[in-house]
Amino acid sequence: MLTKRIIPCLDIKDGRTVKGVNFEQLRDAGDPIELGALYASQGADELVFLDIAATVEKRKTLSELVNKIAHKINIPFTVGGGIKTEEDVSILLQNGADKISINTAAFLQPEIINRFAKNFGSQCVVLAIDTKLEADGNWYVYLNGGREKTTTLTMEWAKKAVDLGAGEILLTSMNHDGTKQGFALDITAALSSTLPVPIIASGGGGSAAHFYDVFTTGKADAALAASIFHYKEVAIPDLKKFLHQKGISIRI
Amino acid sequence: MKTVIIQYNAGNIQSVLYALDRVGVTAIVSDSIVDIQTADKVIFPGVGEASTAMQYLRERNLDEVIKSLKQPVLGICLGMQLLCSHSEENNTTCLGIFEEEVKHFESKDVAIKVPQMGWNTISGLQTDLFKGIAENSFTYCVHGYYATIGADTIATTNYIQNYSSALHKNNFYGVQFHPEKSAKLGEQIIQNFLSL
Numbered sequence A: 001m002l003t004k005r006i007i008p009c010l011d012i013k014d015g016r017t018v019k020g021v022n023f024e025q026l027r028d029a030g031d032p033i034e035l036g037a038l039y040a041s042q043g044a045d046e047l048v049f050l051d052i053a054a055t056v057e058k059r060k061t062l063s064e065l066v067n068k069i070a071h072k073i074n075i076p077f078t079v080g081g082g083i084k085t086e087e088d089v090s091i092l093l094q095n096g097a098d099k100i101s102i103n104t105a106a107f108l109q110p111e112i113i114n115r116f117a118k119n120f121g122s123q124c125v126v127l128a129i130d131t132k133l134e135a136d137g138n139w140y141v142y143l144n145g146g147r148e149k150t151t152t153l154t155m156e157w158a159k160k161a162v163d164l165g166a167g168e169i170l171l172t173s174m175n176h177d178g179t180k181q182g183f184a185l186d187i188t189a190a191l192s193s194t195l196p197v198p199i200i201a202s203g204g205g206g207s208a209a210h211f212y213d214v215f216t217t218g219k220a221d222a223a224l225a226a227s228i229f230h231y232k233e234v235a236i237p238d239l240k241k242f243l244h245q246k247g248i249s250i251r252i
Numbered sequence B: 001m002k003t004v005i006i007q008y009n010a011g012n013i014q015s016v017l018y019a020l021d022r023v024g025v026t027a028i029v030s031d032s033i034v035d036i037q038t039a040d041k042v043i044f045p046g047v048g049e050a051s052t053a054m055q056y057l058r059e060r061n062l063d064e065v066i067k068s069l070k071q072p073v074l075g076i077c078l079g080m081q082l083l084c085s086h087s088e089e090n091n092t093t094c095l096g097i098f099e100e101e102v103k104h105f106e107s108k109d110v111a112i113k114v115p116q117m118g119w120n121t122i123s124g125l126q127t128d129l130f131k132g133i134a135e136n137s138f139t140y141c142v143h144g145y146y147a148t149i150g151a152d153t154i155a156t157t158n159y160i161q162n163y164s165s166a167l168h169k170n171n172f173y174g175v176q177f178h179p180e181k182s183a184k185l186g187e188q189i190i191q192n193f194l195s196l
Helices: A032-042 A056-072 A086-094 A104-108 A111-120 A154-164 A185-194 A208-216 A236-245 B013-022 B033-037 B050-059 B062-067 B078-082 B183-194
Strands: A005-013 A047-051 A077-080 A099-102 A125-133 A139-143 A148-153 A168-173 A199-202 A222-225 B003-006 B027-030 B041-044 B073-076 B101-104 B116-122 B137-143 B145-147 B153-159 B161-169 B172-175
Touching: A005 A032, A005 A199, A005 A236, A032 A047, A032 A056, A032 A236, A047 A056, A056 A077, A056 A086, A056 B013, A077 A125, A086 A099, A086 A111, A099 A111, A104 A111, A104 A139, A111 A125, A111 A154, A125 A154, A139 A154, A148 A154, A154 A168, A154 A185, A168 A185, A185 A199, A185 A208, A208 A222, A208 A236, B003 B013, B003 B033, B013 B027, B013 B183, B027 B033, B033 B062, B041 B078, B041 B183, B050 B062, B050 B078, B073 B078, B078 B145, B078 B172, B116 B153, B116 B161, B137 B153, B137 B183, B145 B161
Parallel strands: A005 A047, A005 A222, A047 A077, A077 A099, A099 A125, A125 A168, A168 A199, A199 A222, B003 B027, B003 B041, B041 B073, B073 B172
Antiparallel strands: A125 A139, A139 A148, B101 B145, B116 B137, B153 B161, B161 B172
């Protein structure tokens, strides 16, 4: 049976992990390769590396880092941040990334989803959506790391992106992100029940029970979190054991 | 030992090269007929679309070269599917090493996504390719098409229905999953293949 996936996310700036991490197993906690390899050995199902300060000048740094990650890590990984062109995608895939994630650039130029899917296959095109529940009861798409509101409904954008060839949706709820109070179950379930591609839920995971909720009520195919893993508030082996004991299909 | 990864118009070739590097094997990526024919082990990887891949192989006569190989050959994902008889993906005639056919997953339930993406178990394991590998071990899969079960099946997986997650005939082996992305277990399968 296909399992639900647990995905740690590592934010990268200038080739280093950004959020403070404290692992005694690691010689250098700021080294994304070491941290990624540790998560892989603990049972992470995939990894996401997000370049949060992506600029044209620093693209070479990122591609070199991706190459080192691909040599070291034996599970699939996604790379995101500042990807706009076929050349950007091609360089990352050639250096060993399994998937790329696009967000604002895809919203501003939806045709790139179609071009990336045609040239590289839908399976490697992850569409990231930052979404926020507004007072009118609707979930809207936000751009530029959540700084810019749009008037587009998240469901409408996700449907369009899947029609264009997005192979997976990484959905981050801005209302929940950082709260550690649980994932956004309703919008995650709405997308997962409507769209034919896997949905990765992100934002709000603070305990093992939250992951259980997002895989059951939230119908998510995968769940992503960052700081709870980095700060060892939830350990991946314990989380996976808990989910397995609760009857969730999980790789242990 | 000379290990050659067949270069063609499919993705994921670098990942296989890096996985071999992790198990201490230096391989070469080549579409040279001489390189492929003189290799001790040949890996035929790939993520992509069947008809354009077959067209590329035929244009370079690599289809006949692959069929005539006598050393151990391992097809991965699309590589395995191309070793089958026929693929529903754009109605493509494949290399015909394995008699099994490649069909598209038809999901009647929106909760069951196509392509299958993620970790699933392999069982009914046969041959030394799976030496030391426990039944129901997890492998990483990304595919919208699957090979039917038949005489060449040496492992099965269930997704929507049972399908062949590995095939074997003579010197040819194929795996639907990605050993290069299947953690330690995948590295063991790669080492098993290199020890055949």
